[in-house]
Amino acid sequence: MELKPSGSLKIDTFSMRIGDIEGVELDRLHALSLSVGWPHRAEDWQFVRQSGQGFVALDEIGRVLGSAMWFAHGTDFATVGMVITSPRLQTLGAGQWLMKRVFENVVGRDLRLNATRAARRLYLSLGFQPEKTVFQCQGIARAQTSVGAAGIRGDIRRLSPSDIPAAIALDAAAFGVRRAALIERLFAHSAGYGLFKGDTLNAFALCRPFGRGHVVGPVVAETDADAVAIVRPHVADRSGSFLRIDTHMDNGEFAAFLSHIGLPVYDTVLTMSLGRRLPDFVIGGATTLTTYALASQTLG
Missing domain, CATH: 3.40.630.90 (Aminopeptidase)
Structure with a gap:
């Protein structure tokens, strides 16, 4: 699979661009997780943001429509999390686009994540293998x-x-x-x-x-x-x-x-x-x- 992502993604009638998660206001990240029913508060976002690195997907007017993070431990391992796409984008390739950007930054590392039911097909397509139920x-x-x-x-x-x-x-x-x-x-x-x-x-x-x-x-x-x-x-x-x-x-x-x-x-x-x-x-x-x-x- 070709893992080199483009810097932007055309979806439906609009385009998205990548931004660093550090530069996004907490209330906008909170709104993203609320859109998919996740319980994270703004304070929880701040904790994970201080603990790892990540990207957001932004539309032309700066709305946050997706996120993906990784948390490195040592030189050869990382966990991946906070992979969220706005409900209207979940079948349009935005999740795979974000994950490819993560892959660029974790080369040489073994990876682990916890997949929701909705995201399992995406991760299987990227080569992840099931381990245990949480x-x-x-x-x-x-x-x-x-x-x-x-x-x-x-x-x-x-x-x-x-x-x-x-x-x-x-x-x-x-x-x-x-x-x-x-x-x-x-x-x-x-x-x-x-x-x-x-x-x-x-x-x-x-x-x-x-x-x-x-x-x-x-x-x-x-x-x-x-x-x-x-x-x-x-x-x-x-x-x-x-x-x-x-x-x-x-x-x-x-x-x-x-x-x-x-x-x-x-x-x-x-x-x-x-x-x-x-x-x-x-x-x-x-x-x-x-x-x-x-x-x-x-x-x-």
């Missing part, structure tokens, strides 16, 4: 402090900035790529709980404002019981308010816990990759650490 679990949280509280393998404590290096190491072991800058930025915007054995951090969960309420993620742990233990205090903190967790877990103790606390499956997306698959998705991988909840569908 279950978007959300609702009004209900604290259940007594269920499963016994038998915790360590102490649950609030995280502090001094725990960032240990969290970066755990995330890298579970995710398969070191994401130091992202984890540092998430710490700055999140409350966190960790499972400690002595002074050693063995599992952690972060929670930050997002969309209609708060999102919990990433969650990194060795076992379902540990994952439940570090998410439970976030549920207690947010009981009675809207909470969201994006997870690949469709059964077991962690999935059952999400249902019990009022976070049923609302929707699904499909994790897809282009290039090598990361160790967390390789059957029989050596790591015992697991990413129980994504930082977000955009960030992975």
Whole structure:
């Protein structure tokens, strides 16, 4: 497939041009995500824009009709996200045009993204391969402090900035790529709980404002019981308010816990990759650490 895109695209009766996402007002990006029913606030756009790079598609009078971003980690991996096209352009090639511009800037990198149902055909046409389903679990949280509280393998404590290096190491072991800058930025915007054995951090969960309420993620742990233990205090903190967790877990103790606390499956997306698959998705991988909840569908 020819991946060299033109600098403009003629669609229907008008043309679009590419712009840097950094130069676009947040309210215009917010309007774009609202047009496709995504929950991102202007503040959420600001967070992802500070975390990555991207393009927007603009019409002749400067309206934002599309976006696409990438988030580089190290020299050979990136996640792709915030790929949005205005509803009237979704079958007219705008998404492929934007993705080709992304490809120009991620040469040599393995890629991962989370595809909505509407976008899967586009990503398959670009060579992405399916990996796992992501279950978007959300609702009004209900604290259940007594269920499963016994038998915790360590102490649950609030995280502090001094725990960032240990969290970066755990995330890298579970995710398969070191994401130091992202984890540092998430710490700055999140409350966190960790499972400690002595002074050693063995599992952690972060929670930050997002969309209609708060999102919990990433969650990194060795076992379902540990994952439940570090998410439970976030549920207690947010009981009675809207909470969201994006997870690949469709059964077991962690999935059952999400249902019990009022976070049923609302929707699904499909994790897809282009290039090598990361160790967390390789059957029989050596790591015992697991990413129980994504930082977000955009960030992975």
